[in-house]
Every structure is written in structure tokens, then in C-alpha cells.
Amino acid sequence: MPEGHSVHRIARQFARNFVGKPVVASSPQGRFAEGAALLDGRAVESVQAVGKQMFLETEGDLWLRVHLGLYGAWDFSGEILVDPTIASANGRMGQTNQRGTDLDEAPILDDAGENSLASIGAPRKTRVHVRMSEATKGLADEGAEWPPPVVGQVRLRLMTDATCADLRGPTACALQTPDEMLATVAKLGPDPLVGDVDAGEERFVAAVRRRAVPIALLLMDQSVVSGIGNVYRAELLFRAQLNPHTPGRDVPEETVRALWRDWVRLLAIGVETGQMMTMDDLTSDQYRAAMAHRDDRHWVYHRTGLPCRVCGTDIVLEEIGARKLYWCPRCQA
Structure with missing residues (x-):
């Protein structure tokens, strides 16, 4: 199950790529068709992660609540604007917290094929495909078809004119009023x-x-x-x-x-x-x-x-x- 750091990173991706922009929303799988229809065309106003849950605010006082659970993941495609506070290839956080660490060298790829010090790549604006879950993988996909084809069971697809986010396998994907969102957060530590x-x-x-x-x-x-x-x-x-x-x-x-x-x-x-x-x-x-x-x-x-x-x-x-x-x-x- 994705732990808190993963959800905060996902929220930061949404903040940089979706906030301030209207979204085209759909549910290719069909299980969130009514919710997607309500989200479609609304501008994203803010995003917040609390623990293992993410809350996406859209215009008209409508919130999207997502809990990835054990099997959930977000797939980002298109132009990915990476949060500069997230590690770049020099491993700044590791360098700050690890005595004697000098990482201005080649990228470190882990056994999942991920650049461990830049989980979704160095800051860039390019056509890529990135999966964000507990086992994050970044897969270069330059020149890919746009919009990207739907692959597998996608509960919710959110698209701007340049970026696509596909949600798969979440434990919870629901729309909330502001009061419902605040009540959910109030129950969290x-x-x-x-x-x-x-x-x-x-x-x-x-x-x-x-x-x-x-x-x-x-x-x-x-x-x-x-x-x-x-x-x-x-x-x-x-x-x-x-x-x-x-x-x-x-x-x-x-x-x-x-x-x-x-x-x-x-x-x-x-x-x-x-x-x-x-x-x-x-x-x-x-x-x-x-x-x-x-x-x-x-x-x-x-x-x-x-x-x-x-x-x-x-x-x-x-x-x-x-x-x-x-x-x-x-x-x-």
C-alpha cells in the first residue's frame, strides 16, 4: 500500500500539472461514470494530501477524494512538469541527511527500473509516461500517441490539453462536498x-x-x-x-x-x-x-x-x- 510520502508526491504532481486548468474527465472502466460526468469541464482549484488520501478541489465546491489502497496507482502521460522540491539527480535530500554522500554521478536505477533519486525524472517538460504508486516506475515514451490509449481498467481519467492522469484500482474514488471533505479529514490523525x-x-x-x-x-x-x-x-x-x-x-x-x-x-x-x-x-x-x-x-x-x-x-x-x-x-x- 502506498504510504504517506507517495501520496504527497502524487499531490504535488497534480498541483503542478492540473491546478488552474479545466479537466476533461471520463471513466473508461465505467465504474465512476456519474462522478466523471460531474467533474468534466471543471477547473482544478487545489489539491491536498493527508496521510494516504488525496483530495482534489474543483470549481463549484466539488472535491474528489482518492485512497489508493493496496492496488491503486496513478499513471501520468504527456507533458510532466516535475515539482522542483522533489529530488533531482544529485540526490539533495540524501546528501543532506547522509554523512559523506556524494551523488553527482550517473543516475541510480533500482531493481524496478526507477531512477531512485528522481523518482519521476529530473525537472522537465516532455512527453513521458510515469506511474506513481508504491513501486513507482518511470518509462520514457517520447512521441507517443496523444491522447494516450486506455490500457487496462482505468477508473478515472483526468486530462488537460497536455497532461493525462489515469487512476487504476483505488480503494476509494468518490466526490464530496466541502463539509464531507472536512469531515473525512477530521477523522484522520x-x-x-x-x-x-x-x-x-x-x-x-x-x-x-x-x-x-x-x-x-x-x-x-x-x-x-x-x-x-x-x-x-x-x-x-x-x-x-x-x-x-x-x-x-x-x-x-x-x-x-x-x-x-x-x-x-x-x-x-x-x-x-x-x-x-x-x-x-x-x-x-x-x-x-x-x-x-x-x-x-x-x-x-x-x-x-x-x-x-x-x-x-x-x-x-x-x-x-x-x-x-x-x-x-x-x-x-
């Missing part, structure tokens, strides 16, 4: 990139400290904190050296605050680089290797049975809340 970060910290601390639920479940509860999924959950707990089964109310307040502040930091890195990089103090070679291979970016996630990078104990995999949990039984005892 704080997002470090939405509103005041200090106020978000206080909300998070209060929500965690009053619950007897294991902290591993609380971090995945989108009413407690927005945007954290399976990868960030495992990595945040390891970085805090925190037993995932500890009830929230038993986690020391300073540890809860440290979790929030670490989430603020990791989310910012994820938004700019497009990758859930959670390891620190890497050499240049180590960082490039991590950007090239997803399993080398994390302390414990997806490392079942492999030795802990710190203590050598085998990483444990268990199921909690119907989701996989990876952790070190020694470092996080």
Missing part, C-alpha cells in the same frame, strides 16, 4: 506535512498515551497518525529501539515524541527522494547500493531470518492486525 507540526505532535502524543493498544497497531491506525504503513512502522519502531507490543500508554512520553519527530524527518526524505530510506550514516557506495536495491534501504523490514544489522540476532516476522511485522527481538526487547 496528524500528518507532519499538513498544518502545524508542533500541534500535530501534541495530538499524536495524546492519542498514543491514552491507549492500551500495542504501539505497533497504533502507528498503523490512521486516526492516530496519518501516512504510516507497514514499512515505516517497522523502521520507526526499530529506530526507537521499541518493543512493538508495548501498550501505547506504557511508552514513555519522550519516546512517543521521538517517534513523531522521526516520522517528520523520514516523511520529508521520502517525499523528496521517492524512497523509504530509513538508514543513516551511509557511505557514498552504501547509499547508492541502498537506492538501487529496496531491501538494502531498511533496518528490519523484509529481512526475516537475516541477522540484525546492529546485534546479529535473526529478524523476526509475525502477524499483528492482519499485517506483517518485522522486528529485532534483542534490540527491541
Whole structure:
């Protein structure tokens, strides 16, 4: 499931390519035909990501709410104007946060064929095809047919005169009034990139400290904190050296605050680089290797049975809340 950094990146693509422009909306699949008919011809006025959900405001006080869920993805085609705050090929966020990293070299392609330091390419205005989901892929497609042919099950297609966005497989795709949109957002926990970060910290601390639920479940509860999924959950707990089964109310307040502040930091890195990089103090070679291979970016996630990078104990995999949990039984005892 796309985690918070992916949804914020998608929202930024919409901000640069769709805001201020009228859209042609359709539902090639047919499952959102009525909604598409209502959106058709309206100008996009704003876009906002909150956790794992995106809200697109159109003229006439109509909001499009999209939750990608496990299988959803946006495909962008046409002229893609990339957000300059997103990493370019020199890996600025990685360079800022990784000691001794020098990445002014050739692009780093990961095992999914993605330029890991410019997830949807360096800033440009050209004919391309880009998929934005948890496993983002950028596929050059210059000179392609326009408008692009519909491929597969497209729930919603939004087009300007130069850019096309196809939505596939979302958990939720719905139109909302302003009041309905605000009610949806009100049910979500704080997002470090939405509103005041200090106020978000206080909300998070209060929500965690009053619950007897294991902290591993609380971090995945989108009413407690927005945007954290399976990868960030495992990595945040390891970085805090925190037993995932500890009830929230038993986690020391300073540890809860440290979790929030670490989430603020990791989310910012994820938004700019497009990758859930959670390891620190890497050499240049180590960082490039991590950007090239997803399993080398994390302390414990997806490392079942492999030795802990710190203590050598085998990483444990268990199921909690119907989701996989990876952790070190020694470092996080």
C-alpha cells in the first residue's frame, strides 16, 4: 500500500500539472461514470494530501477524494512538469541527511527500473509516461500517441490539453462536498506535512498515551497518525529501539515524541527522494547500493531470518492486525 510520502508526491504532481486548468474527465472502466460526468469541464482549484488520501478541489465546491489502497496507482502521460522540491539527480535530500554522500554521478536505477533519486525524472517538460504508486516506475515514451490509449481498467481519467492522469484500482474514488471533505479529514490523525507540526505532535502524543493498544497497531491506525504503513512502522519502531507490543500508554512520553519527530524527518526524505530510506550514516557506495536495491534501504523490514544489522540476532516476522511485522527481538526487547 502506498504510504504517506507517495501520496504527497502524487499531490504535488497534480498541483503542478492540473491546478488552474479545466479537466476533461471520463471513466473508461465505467465504474465512476456519474462522478466523471460531474467533474468534466471543471477547473482544478487545489489539491491536498493527508496521510494516504488525496483530495482534489474543483470549481463549484466539488472535491474528489482518492485512497489508493493496496492496488491503486496513478499513471501520468504527456507533458510532466516535475515539482522542483522533489529530488533531482544529485540526490539533495540524501546528501543532506547522509554523512559523506556524494551523488553527482550517473543516475541510480533500482531493481524496478526507477531512477531512485528522481523518482519521476529530473525537472522537465516532455512527453513521458510515469506511474506513481508504491513501486513507482518511470518509462520514457517520447512521441507517443496523444491522447494516450486506455490500457487496462482505468477508473478515472483526468486530462488537460497536455497532461493525462489515469487512476487504476483505488480503494476509494468518490466526490464530496466541502463539509464531507472536512469531515473525512477530521477523522484522520496528524500528518507532519499538513498544518502545524508542533500541534500535530501534541495530538499524536495524546492519542498514543491514552491507549492500551500495542504501539505497533497504533502507528498503523490512521486516526492516530496519518501516512504510516507497514514499512515505516517497522523502521520507526526499530529506530526507537521499541518493543512493538508495548501498550501505547506504557511508552514513555519522550519516546512517543521521538517517534513523531522521526516520522517528520523520514516523511520529508521520502517525499523528496521517492524512497523509504530509513538508514543513516551511509557511505557514498552504501547509499547508492541502498537506492538501487529496496531491501538494502531498511533496518528490519523484509529481512526475516537475516541477522540484525546492529546485534546479529535473526529478524523476526509475525502477524499483528492482519499485517506483517518485522522486528529485532534483542534490540527491541
